[in-house]
Amino acid sequence: MTMIRTTCLALIVAGWLPCAATAQTAATTPERRLADAWVLLASGDAEQALAVADDLMRANVLTHRALQLAVACDLTLGQGNRALDRYEGWLTPSRPEDVYLLAQIALERLRVLVMSSDPMVQADAQALLQQEGLTPAGGLPPAAPEGPALDAALARAGDPAAAARLTDRLSQAMGPEAAFVLQAVADAQITAAAPRVRTLLDSPDPAVRSGAAQALGRIGSRDDIEKLRTVAADRVSFVRASAQVALATLGDPDASKDVDALLRSDAGELRLMAAEALGMTEVPRWSPFIVDLLKNDSLLVRVQAALMLSRAGVEVSAAQNTLAQAMAGDNPILRAQAAAAFAEAPKPEPALLRKFLREPDPRVQFRGVRALLTLVR
Numbered sequence: 001m002t003m004i005r006t007t008c009l010a011l012i013v014a015g016w017l018p019c020a021a022t023a024q025t026a027a028t029t030p031e032r033r034l035a036d037a038w039v040l041l042a043s044g045d046a047e048q049a050l051a052v053a054d055d056l057m058r059a060n061v062l063t064h065r066a067l068q069l070a071v072a073c074d075l076t077l078g079q080g081n082r083a084l085d086r087y088e089g090w091l092t093p094s095r096p097e098d099v100y101l102l103a104q105i106a107l108e109r110l111r112v113l114v115m116s117s118d119p120m121v122q123a124d125a126q127a128l129l130q131q132e133g134l135t136p137a138g139g140l141p142p143a144a145p146e147g148p149a150l151d152a153a154l155a156r157a158g159d160p161a162a163a164a165r166l167t168d169r170l171s172q173a174m175g176p177e178a179a180f181v182l183q184a185v186a187d188a189q190i191t192a193a194a195p196r197v198r199t200l201l202d203s204p205d206p207a208v209r210s211g212a213a214q215a216l217g218r219i220g221s222r223d224d225i226e227k228l229r230t231v232a233a234d235r236v237s238f239v240r241a242s243a244q245v246a247l248a249t250l251g252d253p254d255a256s257k258d259v260d261a262l263l264r265s266d267a268g269e270l271r272l273m274a275a276e277a278l279g280m281t282e283v284p285r286w287s288p289f290i291v292d293l294l295k296n297d298s299l300l301v302r303v304q305a306a307l308m309l310s311r312a313g314v315e316v317s318a319a320q321n322t323l324a325q326a327m328a329g330d331n332p333i334l335r336a337q338a339a340a341a342f343a344e345a346p347k348p349e350p351a352l353l354r355k356f357l358r359e360p361d362p363r364v365q366f367r368g369v370r371a372l373l374t375l376v377r
Contacts, residue, residue: 030061037069046076063090064098071101080108084357097350099375106372107134109357113366121362123153128370131157148177152184163190170196178203182211186218194221201231209234210242217246217277225252232258241270245277263289268301275308283312294318299326303334310341336363343371350375 037052053070056062067090074083083105091097110132113125127150148169154162167190169181178200185193197219200212213231216224228250231243241262247255262274263286271293275286293305294316303326306319326338339359342352348371356368 030056030059034062034065034069041069041073041076046073049073050077057090068101071104075104075108078108080105080112081358083108084354088354099350099372102350102354103372103376106353106357106369107132109365110134110369110373113362113369116362118362119147119149120153121366123150124366125369126150127153127157127159128366128373130154130159132373148181148184152180152187155184155188155190163188163192166190167193167196170200176207178205178208179211182208182215186215189219191219191221194219194224197221198224198227201227206234206236206239209236210239213239213242213246214273217249220250222250225250228252229254238270241273245273248274248277249279268293268296268298268305272301272304272308280312283314287312287314291316291318294322299329299331299334303337307337307341311344313346332361332363335359335361336367339364339367343367348375 033052034056037049040046040052041049050070050073053066053073056066057070067086070086071083074080074086087098087101087105110125110129111134113121114129116122116125148166151162151165151169155166166181166184166188170178170185170193182197182200185197194216197212197215198221200208201216201224203209203212209231213228216228225247228243228247229252232240232247232255234240234243244255244258244262248259259274259277262270265271265274271289275290278286287309290305290308291314294302295318296302296305299322302322306316306322306326309316309319310323323338323341326334327342329335339356342348343356350372353368353372353375356364356371359365359368
């Protein structure tokens with residue numbers, strides 16, 4: 001038996017056995033190399049696995065599968081931009097976008113945004129990361145900011161503990177922070193906060209009274225209709241308008257004429273508030289007045305009008321031009337709002353979302369990340 005094994009080994013080494021040649025060929029097929037490279041990546045040798053992927057792509061063999069491996073290696077090595085470069089280098093007019101591969105790149109970008117210096121982006125990124133059931137690279141706790149920004153983002157994502165913390169903040173002496181917290185309570189639809197929001201209708205600060213009225217309307221607190229009718233007679237016009245909009249949102253029939261008057265207001269902000277109160281069920285009623293705002297002197301008002309029209313599915317070329325103008329500008333708030341309009345389209349273009357991933361503005365990056373992740377859900 002030993003002699004047979006020795007002879008067979010000698011024949012294999014000499015290349016005399018056909019079966020040996022077949023085995024050697026099988027061991028070096030592109031499929032086998034690719035499979036072995038995935039094993040290398042799983043074992044922690046991303047560089048060696050990447051070398052195999054690059055070699056296969058240069059040879060134009062199993063190109064898409066090799067790209068998937070190369071992107072996985074780049075992301076493992078923390079090279080998100082290189083992964084995106086590689087993906088875009090692979091694209092041709094005959095190759096469709098691979099949104100699933102783009103979503104992997106977006107997830108890595110999301111892990112980076114968790115460490116953004118912008119506290120709002122950082123908080124939103126952490127909330128989205130938790131929503132995806134993931135943690136930052138290395139499994140370390142995210143360095144997200146503590147406070148209302150983080151709680152607002154988490155509450156919008158459905159975190160009950162964050163919603164409770166926001167509600168508690170309403171009973172504190174917050175100063176300018178109160179308006180932000182009221183907006184966050186409204187965005188997250190925290191109905192349990194209504195009693196505390198109600199107390200702020202008597203605040204000496206008009207901005208807080210306005211925010212409280214808007215919040216009560218948006219969270220559907222019909223118990224406050226009588227109180228809001230009182231606030232609708234406030235000495236400050238913006239507070240009055242906020243209460244009127246809230247009453248219309250709550251279905252108060254007496255508020256309908258007030259909203260119609262607001263739609264015809266010379267103040268663009270009031271028109272936008274009135275249109276938001278009427279909602280998507282009455283687009284034909286408010287859309288002509290919002291289209292007219294696309295000629296407003298304020299770019300901020302024009303962008304907000306374009307965003308509202310885009311969300312309502314009202315296709316107006318002037319709105320698209322306004323959004324494109326905002327995207328080309330330097331104002332980060334307007335850029336983020338314009339990016340939201342493009343990213344929230346029913347079928348956002350993956351090519352555009354790829355551009356968002358390359359934006360220096362982290363707010364725009366986040367819009368692209370969230371839209372790409374939504375595409376693959």
